[in-house]
Every structure is written in structure tokens, then in C-alpha cells.
Amino acid sequence: MRALTWHGIGDVRVDTVPDPEIINPRDAVLKITSTAICGSDLHLYDGVIPGMKQGDILGHEFMGIVEEVGPKSTLKVGQRVVVPFTISCGHCFFCEQGQFSACDNGNPVENQDASEKLYGHAMGAAFGYSHLTGGYPGGQAEYVRVPYSDVGPIVVPDGIPDEDVLFLSDILPTGWMAAENAGIREGDTVAVWGCGPVGLFAVQSAVLMGAAQVIAIDHHPRRLELAARFGARIINFEDTHVGEALMEMTGGIGPDAVIDAVGMEAHGFAPDNVFDAVKQKVGVGADRGHALRQAILAVRKGGRVSIPGVYGGMLDKWPLGAMMEKGLELRSGQTHVQRYTADLLRRIQEGEIDTTFLISHRLPLDEAPTGYKNFRDNQNEWTKVVLKPH
Amino acid sequence: MSTEQLSDDAPLRARRDDKEGKLAHVGRSVTINRPRHELFAFWRDFQNLPTFMENIEKIEFTGHNRARWTIRAPVGTRVELETEIVDVVEDASISWRSTEDSQIRTEGKVTFTDAPGNRGTIVTADIAYTPPGGDIGRAIAKLFMAEPNIQARHELKRFKMLMEAGEISTPINHRN
Numbered sequence: 057m058r059a060l061t062w063h064g065i066g067d068v069r070v071d072t073v074p075d076p077e078i079i080n081p082r083d084a085v086l087k088i089t090s091t092a093i094c095g096s097d098l099h100l101y102d103g104v105i106p107g108m109k110q111g112d113i114l115g116h117e118f119m120g121i122v123e124e125v126g127p128k129s130t131l132k133v134g135q136r137v138v139v140p141f142t143i144s145c146g147h148c149f150f151c152e153q154g155q156f157s158a159c160d161n162g163n164p165v166e167n168q169d170a171s172e173k174l175y176g177h178a179m180g181a182a183f184g185y186s187h188l189t190g191g192y193p194g195g196q197a198e199y200v201r202v203p204y205s206d207v208g209p210i211v212v213p214d215g216i217p218d219e220d221v222l223f224l225s226d227i228l229p230t231g232w233m234a235a236e237n238a239g240i241r242e243g244d245t246v247a248v249w250g251c252g253p254v255g256l257f258a259v260q261s262a263v264l265m266g267a268a269q270v271i272a273i274d275h276h277p278r279r280l281e282l283a284a285r286f287g288a289r290i291i292n293f294e295d296t297h298v299g300e301a302l303m304e305m306t307g308g309i310g311p312d313a314v315i316d317a318v319g320m321e322a323h324g325f326a327p328d329n330v331f332d333a334v335k336q337k338v339g340v341g342a343d344r345g346h347a348l349r350q351a352i353l354a355v356r357k358g359g360r361v362s363i364p365g366v367y368g369g370m371l372d373k374w375p376l377g378a379m380m381e382k383g384l385e386l387r388s389g390q391t392h393v394q395r396y397t398a399d400l401l402r403r404i405q406e407g408e409i410d411t412t413f414l415i416s417h418r419l420p421l422d423e424a425p426t427g428y429k430n431f432r433d434n435q436n437e438w439t440k441v442v443l444k445p446h
Numbered sequence: 447m448s449t450e451q452l453s454d455d456a457p458l459r460a461r462r463d464d465k466e467g468k469l470a471h472v473g474r475s476v477t478i479n480r481p482r483h484e485l486f487a488f489w490r491d492f493q494n495l496p497t498f499m500e501n502i503e504k505i506e507f508t509g510h511n512r513a514r515w516t517i518r519a520p521v522g523t524r525v526e527l528e529t530e531i532v533d534v535v536e537d538a539s540i541s542w543r544s545t546e547d548s549q550i551r552t553e554g555k556v557t558f559t560d561a562p563g564n565r566g567t568i569v570t571a572d573i574a575y576t577p578p579g580g581d582i583g584r585a586i587a588k589l590f591m592a593e594p595n596i597q598a599r600h601e602l603k604r605f606k607m608l609m610e611a612g613e614i615s616t617p618i619n620h621r622n
Contacts, residue, residue, distance in 0.1 A: 077620045080613040128612065145611035149479050149565050161607045164615045165600045181615070191617040201619050204611070 058445065059113045059197035060424040065103035068114065070422050076193065076201035081128035084205035086120035086137065090218040091195045093117075093424070093441045094141075094226055095252045096319075096366050098432050100186065104320060105368050107170060107186035115196030116141035116183040117225040119218060123199065130206040137209035139202055140393030141226045143181035143192060146207030156180075157390035162203070163190045174369075180390065196424055198445045210397045213405075219412050219442065220404055223253070228411060229396040231257020231317070234364035235265055237387035238313035245269040247302055247311040247354065248288070249347040251279035253414055253440055254364055255317035259288045260409060262315075271305060273298055273347075275323065276436040282413065302354045310356035318347035319365025328373055345371045352378050363388035414440040421445040459572065459595075469551070469574040470584065472595035476602045479566035480609045482558045486537045488609065489556060498604035498614065501597050512545065520587050525549060525578065551576045569605070571598050 061071045076085050094117050099105045119138040122131045131137065143162035144151050150158040162181030163171075171179040171188045184194015193200065202209060212221050231254045238246055246262040248255050251274035262270045263286060272283035273291045280290040291301050302311055321344055328346055348363065352375045355361060361384055379386065403409045416439040419427050427441040458464060458471040465471070478485055488494050492513060496502050503524065504516040511531040519525045528548045533541040543553035552575035561568045573594055577584035587593040607614045 074620045079616060079618055079621070082611075082613060143615075145607075145615075147479060147610045147612075148606075149477065152479065161611045162615055164617055165603045165607075167617070168603065169596075190615070193617070193619045203615060 057198035058421055059193070060115060060421065060443075061110075062100060062108055062112045062114055063110050066101060066429075068101060068425050068428050070424055071111070073111075073113065073197075076199050078124055078126045079201065080203060081126045082204050082206050083126040084122050084129045084131050084202045084209070085124040086118075086139070086195075086200050086202055087123045088118050088120040088195055088198060088200060088445045089136070090120075090222050091115050091118035091197075091421075091443045091445065092222060092225075092227075093196070093427050093431050093443070095254065095431075096185070097428070099319070099321060099366055099368070101428050101432060102321065105186050105188075105366075107188040107191075109187060109191070112184070112186070112191070113193040113197050114184040115194035115200075116185055117222065117227065118183075118195030118200060119212070119222050119225065120195075120200070122205075125205065128206060131209060131211075136212045136214075138212060138221050138224045138397070139183070139195070139200075139209045140224075140229075140397065141182050141185075142208075142390065142393050143183065143190060143203055144208060144394055145204055146394075150180075151207075151394075154392055154395045156392040156394040157182075158392075167191050182390070196421065196443060196445075198421070208394060210401060212401075216405065219415060221401065221411070222442065223257070223411050223414070224393075224397050224400055224404075226391065226393065227253040228257050228400055228409070229393045230254045230364050230391040231259075232261045232396055232400060233389075233391050234258040234315050234317060234362050235261035237360075237362035237364070237389075238262065238315055239360045239385070239387075240265040240267050240313060242266045243268045244312040245271065245306050245309075246313045246315065247271045247273065247351070248283075248315045248317055249273045249351055250317035250319075250365065251276065251283045252317060252435075255315070256282055256286070256414060257409075258315050258317055258364065259283050260286045263287050264403075264408065269305075271302065271311065278436045279439060282439065285413070286410075298350055299354050306356070310354055310359065312356055313360040313362065314351040314355040315362045316348045316351050316365045320344055320367045320369075345374070349373065349375055352384065355382070355384060357382045359384055361386040364391070415442050417441045419443055457570075457572070466574070468576050469553075470577055470594075471572065471574050472593075472598060473554075473570065473572040474595075474599045474602050475568055475570040476606050477561050477565050477568050478606045478609050482560055482567040483537050485567050485569060485605075485609060486540075486558045489558075489605075490534070490540065498608050499597075499601045500604070501601070519578070527552065550578055569602060571602060573598060 122135045142157045144156040144159035145161040148160040159180045168178035181190035246267045270288040272288040275294045430438040459473045501518045506514045515527045517525045528545040529542045539557040541555040554573040
């Protein structure tokens with residue numbers, strides 16, 4: 057089959073690789089109908105996530121038609137399904153609590169050693185996202201093997217186009233959980249850093265959860281315009297002092313909750329960020345945390361900090377004093393996708409959440425490398441790329 | 447495995463000096479979300495062990511409660527080991543030790559206890575052994591991820607996968 061493979065920093069190619077097969081009893085193999093490039097794929101593209109190997113197949117946002125099933129799969133050949141990016145067994149302590157991304161069993165034993173050292177506990181597993189999270193081949197391909205297919209994939213009713221539901225695989229539940237982690241109460245002001253796909257879904261979710269005011273921060277006019285479409289007030293950080301603006305837009309209180317939907321590759325020409333960028337380039341520091349630092353300083357006393365943005369390593373100049381002295385609450389984590397898919401599917405069907413507004417480009421799989429380049433370098437126009445492998 | 451003269455409640459395998467005489471103490475605890483009886487029964491049937499102990503090349507049963515194990519060791523070598531079961535407490539523990547003509551000296555115990563908060567069963571492997579090649583041999587074995595502590599960790603995690611998820615997870619996409 058054809059698949060998008062990683063070969064090094066800024067080097068992804070569409071190669072011919074062996075087709076996947078059923079390996080374990082609960083597996084299914086899908087023929088992929090739609091698959092997207094995620095903002096977090098750009099961290100792999102930029103080489104800032106460790107544990108990548110040449111030839112790894114990328115992609116963790118995908119859906120398709122069931123082609124083949126193992127004896128313990130509950131799917132049927134021909135069903136159309138969306139697959140959560142988190143590979144979760146459904147039976148361990150964490151899965152039973154609904155903490156699916158913390159599943160003990162998805163990450164193969166040999167691949168648990170690295171993160172057990174790095175983070176103190178082994179990470180859960182994900183598709184196409186480095187060997188730290190399992191080394192599973194991803195879904196930017198013609199076919200994919202899906203482990204634990206009896207608990208993860210959600211069957212899509214007929215008559216709903218792929219693009220309406222594709223983002224149930226990651227960014228919609230990720231934006232939703234980001235808003236949930238912000239503990240939004242009626243009347244709150246919520247500030248969201250980053251109007252990429254996750255930030256934009258966090259904006260929509262925060263409005264649905266009862267925020268009186270959502271303020272979105274970015275520097276791409278087109279992305280800010282999308283946030284404004286969902287009722288957000290916007291701040292362009294290239295034109296405006298963000299911290300000061302947030303105080304002035306909240307009567308001197310500061311936002312009740314802040315959401316960092318930027319993560320480890322924050323932009324901006326602030327001194328802390330220039331220093332972080334240099335360290336990231338030479339490999340002595342993994343994370344660039346300018347947006348997060350700004351969010352922590354901006355949030356009101358006793359406020360809430362939600363971090364859906366991806367971080368992979370160590371961050372210094374962490375404003376721990378501000379966290380302690382202001383009495384902040386902080387919640388983060390990879391998304392427990394399986395916890396949200398059924399509810400969010402219903403909200404899509406009822407027209408409560410708009411998913412397709414995001415898609416700016418549709419490309420055949422063979423043009424995926426062009427998609428990566430533009431999604432990174434031309435973020436204003438390229439807001440989301442959907443690949444069609446067949 | 448003596449616990450006398452310990453300065454705290456941590457198991458010997460977690461101490462900075464994990465040796466007691468010539469024996470190194472290694473092992474691991476995992477919590478498995480299944481009933482104690484089920485896990486004990488699976489483990490007690492030694493024919494099941496190779497399904498999650500990937501380092502075992504062969505087990506031959508050489509008599510009542512006696513078995514000869516061929517275990518993969520670093521750089522393509524093998525260790526042969528003959529053990530006898532010295533104690534079995536139904537649904538609670540299995541203890542073994544090497545026989546006198548065994549290549550290496552080892553003793554071990556796997557215990558099954560109820561986990562608090564209805565989280566299933568805590569399975570703990572405690573293994574004491576004389577590292578082949580002494581401390582240097584042990585360091586080399588660690589380098590090749592074939593040191594008993596690492597093997598025990600991997601094997602208990604595979605056991606957990608098999609018992610909880612019904613299969614052992616793997617990223618491989620195709621056979622050959």
C-alpha cells in the first residue's frame with residue numbers, strides 16, 4: 057500500500073510499504089477513506105518529539121471502512137468507523153475510569169521503558185506518534201491495523217459525510233476536553249491561546265459550556281476570523297500586549313480560565329521564547345513555553361489553567377511562584393477520546409457543533425508532503441488538510 | 447529473603463544496595479484488574495508461562511515440581527536452570543529455588559494479594575540470584591536488556607496485558 061512515512065526533520069514521503077494484517081484477536085484492518093494532518097504531526101515533522109524512526113507511518117486522525125476483522129473484534133466488514141487516536145484496551149484500571157489515554161496495556165512492553173524513565177510512568181499508546189507511544193503505524197495510508205477494535209472505533213450512521221465526523225478521532229474531543237479541564241462556570245471569561253484546530257474547537261466548546269466571554273489569541277488573521285465566527289473576541293498578539301488586553305477586557309480581573317492550545321512550539325519574539333527556541337534547536341531543551349507562561353500570568357487569582365497543547369520534555373522558567381501565590385488549578389493530558397465520542401457524535405448530528413468549517417484543503421495521499429509543508433509554513437490559509445488515500 | 451535489619455519498609459529490591467550476600471534481589475509489582483484466583487490459576491499452570499515470558503526458550507518438566515528452563519541471556523547466549531517448587535499457598539504464592547546441579551543459584555517467589563480499592567490483584571515477583579559473571583556480568587546484561595530485573599518487569603507487564611486485555615499488544619503490522 058501507499059503510506060506517508062517519516063524520514064527526518066522536514067522530510068516526509070509517500071512510500072510503498074507492506075499492507076497491514078490482523079495480528080491480535082481484537083484487531084481490525086480498515087481501508088482508509090479520510091485522514092487528516094494534525095497540528096501535533098508538525099511536532100514530528102519539526103523533529104521536536106523524541107523516539108521517531110525512519111520509515112514510521114504517521115497519522116492519528118483517520119476513518120475508514122472495515123476491511124477485515126480478528127475473531128474478538130465486534131466490528132463487521134463494511135462498517136464505516138472513526139478511530140480514536142488513543143489505543144486503549146478498555147479493561148485496565150485507567151480505561152475503566154474513563155482515563156483512556158492512560159491505558160496501561162496499549163503501549164507494547166518494549167516501548168514502555170523509555171517513557172517510564174522519562175516521565176516516571178510508561179505512556180499510553182497512540183497511532184503514528186513515535187515509539188514513546190508504542191511505535192504503531194499510523195493512518196495516513198491506504199490501510200491501517202486497529203488494535204482493540206471492539207472498544208475504540210465508533211460506527212458512523214449512514215448519510216453523514218466523512219468530513220462531519222472525521223475530527224471525532226482527535227481534535228474535536230481534544231478541544232472539548234480542554235474546555236472541560238478549564239472547569240467553566242456560567243458567566244466565565246475563558247481565554248484560548250492558539251486558534252489552530254484544537255483552539256477553535258475549544259472556543260466552540262467553551263461557548264457551549266456557558267462561558268459568557270471567550271477571548272481567542274493568535275497572530276494569523278484568517279484563524280482569528282474563524283474564532284470570531286464562533287462568537288470569540290479576538291486578540292492579535294503581533295498588534296497587542298496580550299496580558300494588558302486581557303486585564304482591560306475583563307474589568308481588571310483577568311480571565312477565569314485559560315487554555316493553552318499552542319504547546320511546545322510557541323511563536324513570538326519575547327526574550328524567553330528566543331532563548332527557548334535556541335535551546336530546542338541545539339537539543340538541550342525540548343519545550344518552548346511562551347504561550348503557557350503568558351497564560352499563567354494572565355489568569356485571575358484562583359483561576360484555572362487547562363493545557364491541551366502538546367509538551368514532550370522539560371520546560372524551564374516555569375512560573376511556579378505565580379501558580380502558588382495566585383492559587384491556580386492546572387489540568388492537562390492527552391485526550392481520553394473514547395470518553396467523548398458518542399456524546400460529540402450526537403452533538404454533530406444535532407447541528408450543535410460545526411466541524412467542517414476548519415477544512416481548507418483536500419489532497420490525495422500522494423500530495424501529503426505538500427500538505428505538511430504548507431500546514432506548517434502557511435498557517436494563515438492552510439487551517440486543516442484532509443487526505444484522501446483512495 | 448530476610449527482612450531483618452532493614453531501615454525502612456521498602457522491599458529489598460528497591461534498596462540502593464539490593465544485594466544480600468552474593469544474591470542480588472530484583473523484581474517488580476504490577477496491579478492487574480482481575481480476581482486473584484484467576485491469576486494464580488493461570489500462573490500455577492506452568493505450561494502457560496511461555497505465553498508471556500518471551501525470554502524462556504524451553505521448559506522441560508523433569509519430575510514432580512521440578513523443571514529445567516532454558517533462558518535467553520545477553521549476546522545470544524543461554525542460561526540453563528533447574529528449579530524446584532518449594533512452597534505453594536493456594537491463590538496466594540508460589541516459591542521456587544534452583545536445584546543443586548543448576549548453573550546459577552536463584553530463588554524466587556511470586557505473590558498474589560488483593561489490591562485495595564477493588565483494583566484487582568497485586569502480583570509481585572521477588573527474585574534473588576547470583577549474577578553470572580558477577581557485577582560486571584550484571585552490567586552487561588542490563589545493557590542488552592536481558593538482566594533479570596528488566597526481564598521480570600517486561601514479563602509481568604505482558605502477563606498483565608494477557609490477563610486484562612486478552613492479548614499482548616504489539617506495533618507489528620504484518621507477519622514477515
